[in-house]
Amino acid sequence: MTxxxxxxxxxxxxxxxxxxxxIGINKTGIPGLGLLPVVILTGVFPAGFSxxxxxxxxxxxxxxxxxxxxxxxDWHLVLRLLPCTLAGLGLGAWVLTFxxxxxxxxGIGVIILLLSALSLVRRKYWKPDKVxxxxxxxxxxxxxxxxxxxxxxxxxxxxxxxxxxxxxxxxKYVGTSAWFFLIMNYIKLPVFIWEGxxxxxxxxxxxxxxxxxxxxxxxxxxxxKKLSLTLFERIIExxxxxSAFRLLF
Numbered sequence: 001m002t003x004x005x006x007x008x009x010x011x012x013x014x015x016x017x018x019x020x021x022x023i024g025i026n027k028t029g030i031p032g033l034g035l036l037p038v039v040i041l042t043g044v045f046p047a048g049f050s051x052x053x054x055x056x057x058x059x060x061x062x063x064x065x066x067x068x069x070x071x072x073x074d075w076h077l078v079l080r081l082l083p084c085t086l087a088g089l090g091l092g093a094w095v096l097t098f099x100x101x102x103x104x105x106x107g108i109g110v111i112i113l114l115l116s117a118l119s120l121v122r123r124k125y126w127k128p129d130k131v132x133x134x135x136x137x138x139x140x141x142x143x144x145x146x147x148x149x150x151x152x153x154x155x156x157x158x159x160x161x162x163x164x165x166x167x168x169x170x171x172k173y174v175g176t177s178a179w180f181f182l183i184m185n186y187i188k189l190p191v192f193i194w195e196g197x198x199x200x201x202x203x204x205x206x207x208x209x210x211x212x213x214x215x216x217x218x219x220x221x222x223x224x225k226k227l228s229l230t231l232f233e234r235i236i237e238x239x240x241x242x243s244a245f246r247l248l249f
Contacts, residue, residue, distance in 0.1 A: 024216020088146020
C-alpha cells in the first residue's frame with residue numbers, strides 16, 4: 001500500500017476506488033447508482049469523514065457531467081426548485097448539530113431505506129402523467145432534496161421524482177440533474193468544511209481518485225447507458241438495501 005493510503009486497510013482502499021468509478025458512472029450515465037457509493041463509503045469509514053470524502057469526489061464528477069451535458073439543462077426547473085432546496089440544506093445543517101458519528105451513520109441508513117422505498121414506489125406505481133406538478137409538490141421535493149443531500153449526499157431519488165413529473169427527454173433529464181447537483185454540491189462545500197466533514201485528509205484522499213472518476217464518467221457515457229439495465233439496477237437496489245441495514249445494526 002502506498003504511503004498516501006498507509007493508514008487505510010485494503011478494504012477501505014478498494015471501497016474508495018470502487019466508489020469513485022460508480023460516482024463517475026452515476027453522474028454521466030446511470031442515475032440509479034447514486035445511493036451505492038454512499039453506503040459503500042459509510043460502511044468502511046466514519047460517517048462524517050465518508051460524506052465529506054464523497055462530496056469532494058462528487059464535486060469533481062459534477063464538473064465532468066456539466067461539461068458533457070452543458071447545453072441540455074432546463075434552467076426554469078432548476079431555479080424553481082432552488083429556494084426550497086436551500087431551506088432543506090439549512091434544516092439538514094441544523095439537525096446535524098445534534099448528531100454524533102453513530103447517530104449520523106444510522107440516520108444515513110434510515111434515509112437510504114426511505115429513498116429506496118421511494119424509488120420502488122415511483123417505478124412500480126407512479127407514471128409520469130400521475131405525478132403532481134404543483135407548487136406544494138415542488139416545495140416538498142426541494143425541502144427533501146436539500147435535507148437528504150446535506151445529511152447523506154443522497155438526493156438522487158428525490159430529484160428523479162421531480163424530473164419524472166416534468167416529463168423531460170433523456171438528455172435534458174441528465175443535463176438538468178447535472179447542473180442542479182453541481183450547484184447544490186458546491187454550496188455544500190463550505191458547510192461541510194465548517195462542520196469538519198471535509199478536511200485536508202479527505203481532500204488528499206479524494207484527489208488520487210480523479211482518474212477513476214474520469215474512467216467512470218467515460219463508462220457512463222460510452223458503454224453502460226447503452227445496455228439493458230433492468231437486472232443490473234435491481235441488483236444495485238438489493239445491495240443498497242442490505243448495506244443500509246448494515247449501517248443501522
